[in-house]
Amino acid sequence: MAATARRGGVLVSLGGDLAVDGEPPIDGWPILVADEPDPGASARTQSVRLLGGAVATSSITCRQWRRAGRVVHHIVDPRTGLPADGPWRTVSAAGATCADANAAATAAIVAGHQAEEWLARARVPARLVSRDGEVRHVGGWPDADGCPVTVRPHSHVYDGASRP
Numbered sequence: 539m540a541a542t543a544r545r546g547g548v549l550v551s552l553g554g555d556l557a558v559d560g561e562p563p564i565d566g567w568p569i570l571v572a573d574e575p576d577p578g579a580s581a582r583t584q585s586v587r588l589l590g591g592a593v594a595t596s597s598i599t600c601r602q603w604r605r606a607g608r609v610v611h612h613i614v615d616p617r618t619g620l621p622a623d624g625p626w627r628t629v630s631a632a633g634a635t636c637a638d639a640n641a642a643a644t645a646a647i648v649a650g651h652q653a654e655e656w657l658a659r660a661r662v663p664a665r666l667v668s669r670d671g672e673v674r675h676v677g678g679w680p681d682a683d684g685c686p687v688t689v690r691p692h693s694h695v696y697d698g699a700s701r702p
Contacts, residue, residue, distance in 0.1 A: 555594035573628040591689030594639035624650025
């Protein structure tokens with residue numbers, strides 16, 4: 539019998555990306571979304587609640603190094619073969635699965651200025667933090683702390699939306 543066939547729910551962390559299944563706690567699973575590795579170091583953290591699906595964060599701030607005197611990171615823009623150079627340093631996105639949430643968050647970093655429009659069109663709840671620290675919410679991501687992130691059941695980031 540599958541774990542989700544019984545009463546109760548599960549939260550699984552996959553390298554920091556989070557997925558939930560089964561019956562959640564009454565108000566949903568509490569999730570702290572941060573834009574830096576140490577959530578206490580940033581004023582830009584947000585607490586949300588996840589009733590189903592997954593949340594993933596992609597960032598250019600953690601995996602970076604210097605090459606030829608320039609700071610580079612691990613998210614590569616396939617159009618240029620260089621590290622993505624858009625306005626976002628962190629994107630958190632919600633999806634039906636961790637793979638969908640992670641794909642949306644990473645694609646938004648690569649999409650740069652087109653990310654907000656693409657995420658809204660795809661109806662992907664997302665939280666974008668610009669390089670200068672401005673926080674934006676699209677696709678139904680809640681503005682206030684403690685609110686639920688609503689994920690469309692069986693949704694995928696590629697349903698009905700063209701590429702970013």
